[in-house]
Amino acid sequence: MPLAQQSSSVPVVVDDDKCIADKGCTVCVDVCPLDVLRISDQTGKAFMKYDECWYCMPCEADCPTGAVSVHIPFLLR
Amino acid sequence: MSAFEPFEQFDEVEDIVDRLDDPDPGTRRVAVMDLADSADPSAVTYLKKALGDEAREVRLQVALALAEFDGPETADALVVAVVDEDAGVAQAAADSMAELKDPAAADPILPFVTHESAFVRAASLRALRELKRTESLKPALDAFSDEDATVRSEAISVVGYLKTEDALPALMSMLKDVEPAVRRTAAGALGFSVTTAAAEALAQSLTDSDWQVREIAAETLCKVQSTVAAPALRAALTDEYWQVRQKSIRSLGKLGVAEAVPEIIPSLDHDISNLRKEAAAALGEIEAPEAVPALEAHLDDPDPDVRKNIRWALGRIRSE
Numbered sequence: 001m002p003l004a005q006q007s008s009s010v011p012v013v014v015d016d017d018k019c020i021a022d023k024g025c026t027v028c029v030d031v032c033p034l035d036v037l038r039i040s041d042q043t044g045k046a047f048m049k050y051d052e053c054w055y056c057m058p059c060e061a062d063c064p065t066g067a068v069s070v071h072i073p074f075l076l077r
Numbered sequence: 078m079s080a081f082e083p084f085e086q087f088d089e090v091e092d093i094v095d096r097l098d099d100p101d102p103g104t105r106r107v108a109v110m111d112l113a114d115s116a117d118p119s120a121v122t123y124l125k126k127a128l129g130d131e132a133r134e135v136r137l138q139v140a141l142a143l144a145e146f147d148g149p150e151t152a153d154a155l156v157v158a159v160v161d162e163d164a165g166v167a168q169a170a171a172d173s174m175a176e177l178k179d180p181a182a183a184d185p186i187l188p189f190v191t192h193e194s195a196f197v198r199a200a201s202l203r204a205l206r207e208l209k210r211t212e213s214l215k216p217a218l219d220a221f222s223d224e225d226a227t228v229r230s231e232a233i234s235v236v237g238y239l240k241t242e243d244a245l246p247a248l249m250s251m252l253k254d255v256e257p258a259v260r261r262t263a264a265g266a267l268g269f270s271v272t273t274a275a276a277e278a279l280a281q282s283l284t285d286s287d288w289q290v291r292e293i294a295a296e297t298l299c300k301v302q303s304t305v306a307a308p309a310l311r312a313a314l315t316d317e318y319w320q321v322r323q324k325s326i327r328s329l330g331k332l333g334v335a336e337a338v339p340e341i342i343p344s345l346d347h348d349i350s351n352l353r354k355e356a357a358a359a360l361g362e363i364e365a366p367e368a369v370p371a372l373e374a375h376l377d378d379p380d381p382d383v384r385k386n387i388r389w390a391l392g393r394i395r396s397e
Contacts, residue, residue, distance in 0.1 A: 023103035025110065064110065064138060 011071045012037065012048040012059060018067035019045040028059035028068050090117045097123060102132035109135060113142035121146050125154035133163050140169035144176045152182035152204075156189055159200050171200035175207070183210040190216040195225035202231035206238050214239055218247055226256040233259065237266025245270055249278040257287035264293040268300040276301045280309035283325075288318040295324035299331040307334045314340045319347065323355045330359025338365040345371055350380035357383055361390025369394060 014028075021029075022044030029037045029046060036050040037059060046068070055076060060068045093115065096108035109127055112120040124146075127139045140158040143151055155177075158170030174186070182204075189201040190213075202220060205213040213235050220232035233251055236244045251263035264282050267275045279301065282294035295313055298306045306328075313325040314337070326344060329337045344356035353375070360368040372391050378384050 020103040020107060023101065024107040025103075027110070064106065064141075065134070 009071075010048040010051050011053045011055065011073070013069050013071060014046045014048075015067040015069070016043060016045045018065045020065055020067075021046045025064065027062050027064060031058040031062050033058075090115055090120050090123070093120075094123050097127055102130075102135055105130060105132065105135045106138045109138040109142050113145045116145065118146065118148070118150075121148075121150045121154060125150075125157065128154060128157050128161075133166065136161060136163065136166045137169055140166050140173055143170070144173035147177055147179045147182065149179070149181045149184055152177055153185040155204075156185050156201075159189070159197055160192070160194070167196065167200075171196070171203065174200060174204035177204055177208060180208050180210050183208040183213060187212060187216065190220060195223070195228055198223065199225065199227045199231045202228065202235050206231070206235045209238055211239065211241075214241065214244065218244065221247060221251060226254075226259050229254065229256070229259045230262040233262045233266050237262075237269065240269040242270060242272065245272065245275060249275065252278055252282050252285075257285075257290055260285060260287065260290045261293050264290055264297055268297045271302050273303050273305050276303035276306045280306035283309045283313045283316075283321075288316075288321055291316060291321045292318070292324050295321055295328055299328035302332070304332055304334065307332060307337070310334070311337050311340055314344075319349050319352050323349075323352050326352070326355045326359045330355075330362035333363050335363055335365060338363060338368055342368060342371045345375050350378075350383055353378060353380065353383045354386050357386035357390050361386065361393045364394050366394055 021039045026039065029039060033056060034052050034054060036048060036052050037046055038049040039045070040047050053070070055070060055072045057070055060070045090112065093108050093111045097105055099105050109124065112124055124139050124142055128136055130136055136158065143155050143158070155170050155174045159167050159174060161167045161170065186201050186204050189197055192198050192201065198220065202217060217232040217235035220228055223229050223232065233248065236248055248263055248266055252260055254260050254263065260282070264279060267279055276298065279294045279298050283291055285291050285294065291313065295310065298310060310325045310329050314322055316322050316325070322344065326341055329341065338360065341356050341359055344352050347353055357372065360372060369391065372387050375387055376384065378387065
């Protein structure tokens with residue numbers, strides 16, 4: 001039986017076209033209380049490195065360009 | 078490394094400023110964010126200069142960043158941003174302007190109270206409100222006859238914050254404004270006064286056509302501390318909106334109007350628990366012995382807050 005070894009999606013999704021982390025912005029990384037966001041070495045954009053989200057939303061609210069969206073699981077809404 | 082090394086090391090303002098001339102708007106925007114984080118008052122000059130940036134997002138970031146600073150220089154920059162051609166930038170500037178706390182910041186804003194744009198006039202008055210400068214009184218009173226309802230509302234708030242009894246007749250006249258939202262603000266703004274004139278004017282507003290005006294009038298009357306409005310408040314106990322009745326009961330309780338007790342008691346049976354709660358509290362406040370049987374009959378009210386207030390009221394009445 002094939003098993004999925006990696007989760008295919010994470011709750012915090014960053015729109016790379018809008019993200020300005022490559023210009024030096026680190027707002028979402030700074031506000032995350034669980035410290036699960038990082039700036040990618042490859043793309044220079046923010047991404048969710050550890051899937052441990054509390055769905056507290058500051059990353060989405062504080063992003064200056066509106067690049068971050070947090071997908072809250074249906075049962076938590 | 079010494080033990081007193083700062084936890085976070087921010088760039089010096091001079092280092093950040095170089096990046097404000099970068100060809101990329103994203104980089105300029107991040108530079109503006111860094112200037113805001115620097116918390117260095119000298120950053121305000123550079124932020125003001127950055128308001129001339131051609132990129133909308135940079136100007137928007139500046140308008141947001143200026144909320145981190147205070148004083149006349151910040152206000153001077155914000156009045157530039159509040160007239161920005163972009164509505165988003167202007168709105169952010171208006172919000173930042175309302176955060177100003179230093180009374181000296183009022184000076185650059187005062188001329189904008191008569192600006193041609195209603196949005197700018199409203200934003201300026203909103204900013205002046207908390208600065209509480211006596212110089213704002215005259216322009217605010219002039220704005221009472223503004224064609225825009227938001228401007229009139231903001232002007233009333235400015236006068237309400239200044240708390241001068243001289244402005245009372247003008248404030249009371251705004252209770253007759255055509256716009257319900259303006260009348261609501263006026264009713265709330267009269268709370269600073271303890272004169273019978275204010276109480277009489279608010280008593281008249283208890284029969285306003287807009288129920289929210291009636292609600293605020295009833296609520297404000299307990300601050301005015303005058304019992305001249307007691308008959309009008311008692312009449313408001315038959316208002317069709319329970320919210321109005323709730324605020325009237327509260328004010329009657331605070332004012333200690335014993336004659337209202339038989340009229341308050343029926344509210345202990347109402348479906349809305351907030352109303353029952355308020356009625357129980359008011360009956361305790363008035364300390365009316367004749368309310369004891371009615372209160373005892375409701376000792377097992379389904380709402381815990383109501384039960385608590387009933388016990389509190391009974392305790393207060395019996396301790397006499």
